[in-house]
Amino acid sequence: xxxxxxxxxxxxxxxxxxxxxVQRLAAxxxxxxxxxxxxxxxxKRENLEIGEEKIKIIWIPLMKLAQKKYPQIQESLPxxxxxxxxxRTTFYDRYDIVHILAFGHLLVDVLNLLIRIRRKILTVHxxxxxxxxxxxxxxxIKLFYKIYLETLGKYTLNSATTITTPSDFVSKDCIKxxxxxxxxxxxxxxxxxxxxxxxxxxxxxxxxYNIMKDDVLILSIARIVWLKGFEYAIESLPQIMKTTKKxxxxxxxxxxxxxxxxxxxxxxxxxxGLKDNVIFTDLxxxxxQRDQNLKLQAxxxxxxxxxxxLHESFGFVVLEAMAMGKPIVASNIEGIAAILDNMKTGxxxxxxxxxxxxxxxxxxLSNSTLxxxxxxxxxxxxxKYDWEMILDNYEKIYRQ
Numbered sequence: 008x009x010x011x012x013x014x015x016x017x018x019x020x021x022x023x024x025x026x027x028x029v030q031r032l033a034a035x036x037x038x039x040x041x042x043x044x045x046x047x048x049x050x051k052r053e054n055l056e057i058g059e060e061k062i063k064i065i066w067i068p069l070m071k072l073a074q075k076k077y078p079q080i081q082e083s084l085p086x087x088x089x090x091x092x093x094x095r096t097t098f099y100d101r102y103d104i105v106h107i108l109a110f111g112h113l114l115v116d117v118l119n120l121l122i123r124i125r126r127k128i129l130t131v132h133x134x135x136x137x138x139x140x141x142x143x144x145x146x147x148i149k150l151f152y153k154i155y156l157e158t159l160g161k162y163t164l165n166s167a168t169t170i171t172t173p174s175d176f177v178s179k180d181c182i183k184x185x186x187x188x189x190x191x192x193x194x195x196x197x198x199x200x201x202x203x204x205x206x207x208x209x210x211x212x213x214x215x216y217n218i219m220k221d222d223v224l225i226l227s228i229a230r231i232v233w234l235k236g237f238e239y240a241i242e243s244l245p246q247i248m249k250t251t252k253k254x255x256x257x258x259x260x261x262x263x264x265x266x267x268x269x270x271x272x273x274x275x276x277x278x279x280g281l282k283d284n285v286i287f288t289d290l291x292x293x294x295x296q297r298d299q300n301l302k303l304q305a306x307x308x309x310x311x312x313x314x315x316x317l318h319e320s321f322g323f324v325v326l327e328a329m330a331m332g333k334p335i336v337a338s339n340i341e342g343i344a345a346i347l348d349n350m351k352t353g354x355x356x357x358x359x360x361x362x363x364x365x366x367x368x369x370x371x372l373s374n375s376t377l378x379x380x381x382x383x384x385x386x387x388x389x390x391k392y393d394w395e396m397i398l399d400n401y402e403k404i405y406r407q
Contacts, residue, residue, distance in 0.1 A: 009105070011112035013043035013064070019230050020323035021132065024196050025108050031398055033060040040102070042094075044069045044086065044114045050093055067094070069114060085113035100124050104405050107167070111135065116159045119166060128404060129167035133177050133320025133342070134184075156184070169404055173321035176341035192404060195345075196321050197397035198389065203330035205307040212304040216286050222256045223372060226309035226333075228302070228324045229316070231263040231272070231287070236338065240315040241275055242361035243368070244284060250369045258286040258309075260302055306331045311368055317358045319343055325353070326392055329385035334378040336367040352385040 008029060014022045025043075033039050040063040047068055055062040070084045086094060099105065099122045107115050110131040119127070135152070164170070164184060170191045172178045178191050209218075218224060229235040237259065248255050263269045269287075276285050288301070306312075312328035312335045319342035326346065328335050335353035337343045347353040354371070356363035371378050 008039055008041045008108060009115055009118050010041065010043045010108045011114050012045065013041065016043075016045045020196070020321075021109065023323060027197065027199065027394060028108070028398075028401070029062055030055075031394055032401070033062050035398065035402070036060070039063070040065065042067060042118065044112070046071060050090055065093075067114060085117055091117075094118060094121055097121075104128065106130070106405075107163075110163065111155075111160065113159075116163050119163045125168060127167045128169045128171065129163065130171045130173075131164075131177060131181060132173060133318075134180055169407075171401075171404065174342055174345045176345065177320050192400075194397060194400045195392055196323055196326070197394035198323070198326040198330055198392050199394055200330055200390065203303075203306070203327060205331060206303055207307075209304045209308040212301055212308060215301070216256075216258065216288070218256050218258075218286075218308070219254065222254045223251070223311070224305075224309045225255065225257045225311045225313050225368065226260070226305055227258070227313050227315065228260045228327065229314075230261045231259070231269050231289075232265045233268045234316060234318050236315040236317045236358055237272055238275055239359050239361045240313055240364060241272065241279065241281065241285060243365035244281055245279055246362070246365040247368050247372075248284075250365070251372050253372065255284055256286060257281075257284055257313075258288065258305060260288045260305055263287070263289050306333065309333055311336060311371055313364070313368070314338055314343060315358065315364065316340065316343070322346055326389055329353075329389035332382040332386045334371045334381045335385065336364060336371070348384075348388075351381070352388050353381055 010017075010025045012022065014026045017025065029039055029041055038060070042065045045066045045068065047066065049068060051066045053064050053066070055064055067090045068087045070087050094117065102124070104126050105122055105124065106128045107119065108130050109115060110129060111134070161184075164181070164186060168190070170181060170186065171194045172181060172191060173194070173196050175193055178188075178193050181191050182188055212218065213220075227235075227237070227240065231237070240257065244255060244257055276282060306327065312333040314322060314325060314335070314337035316322070316338050317340070319338075319340060322337065322343040325335060325337060325343055329352065335347065337347055337353055337355060338358040339349070339355035340358055344355060347355060349355040354367040356367050
């Protein structure tokens with residue numbers, strides 16, 4: 008199995024997906040070697056023990072290039088030069104299956120060139136929207152990505168025996184790239200429902216972030232990057248506070264990956280007079296047990312869960328909120344609309360329209376019956392994303 012990054016170095020939903028898939032396959036008796044990229048010094052090996060099974064992990068150092076100027080490309084960079092020798096001398100033909108866990112990363116593409124066996128599965132989580140005409144990437148990045156899709160990226164896509172995607176809309180994007188529908192399988196990401204049980208006490212969370220008992224807590228979980236649309240969520244807060252007359256706290260759990268974007272959000276907060284209302288936790292990947300506890304406390308304490316993203320190939324955080332029975336307001340975009348049913352399991356709003364966000368949240372805060380209905384429906388619906396069912400689908404592809 009090949010991942011561009013892996014916990015504890017991967018801080019997003021992708022890392023959760025990689026780790027859970029690998030661990031649960033190992034628990035089912037599969038013998039797994041994982042090659043993963045990281046920004047460290049030197050190639051290293053370690054064993055991750057899962058019960059009686061061990062996952063062999065080979066950490067490959069990646070190149071570092073213009074990290075401050077182009078933070079969005081860091082996970083897409085190739086291995087450093089010293090890693091090439093090891094990658095060339097690995098005996099890939101001794102493995103039954105090679106599962107490439109992501110697309111659009113040069114580590115993946117380099118390994119794909121080196122691996123000659125034909126039994127390859129590629130999981131495509133989505134194509135970056137930042138490089139589209141209206142995306143936020145620079146013209147240089149857009150040009151490089153266009154060239155990549157026509158060359159190395161195209162080869163990686165075409166060389167896979169089977170391609171899996173988390174949603175139908177990503178499958179359609181693959182077909183637009185010229186791939187045959189016959190080789191594409193849609194398998195949604197899974198969630199470990201047993202890990203999402205509400206806690207009754209929030210003392211540590213409330214004390215650390217100065218949250219009062221009567222505060223309404225709106226929660227988002229996401230990396231601080233432009234495609235998460237936080238400026239629209241923040242813009243909606245004054246209207247919510249004016250309409251409801253309640254004390255509002257908006258907490259964002261996630262690492263600050265784009266410092267320039269974060270600075271703009273801070274300027275917006277200052278301008279709107281919301282310094283006491285918006286909380287950035289900057290929990291780095293939520294990898295420590297204490298951070299996990301704080302996240303679970305926040306999910307338990309939250310009154311509303313908000314997803315203001317401009318693009319998501321699959322909204323894993325939506326599954327987390329559904330599992331916790333939270334009323335959800337989320338952007339009506341492909342990766343989320345595939346999960347949520349408007350006014351049944353959540354409320355969908357148009358992205359980048361703050362008035363719709365404020366209206367939806369105000370509606371929920373004034374209608375406890377609707378909140379209860381959405382919460383109960385969401386907890387029932389999320390059961391179909393249980394990891395055991397997802398694993399069955401992957402094993403079926405492996406056997407084929």
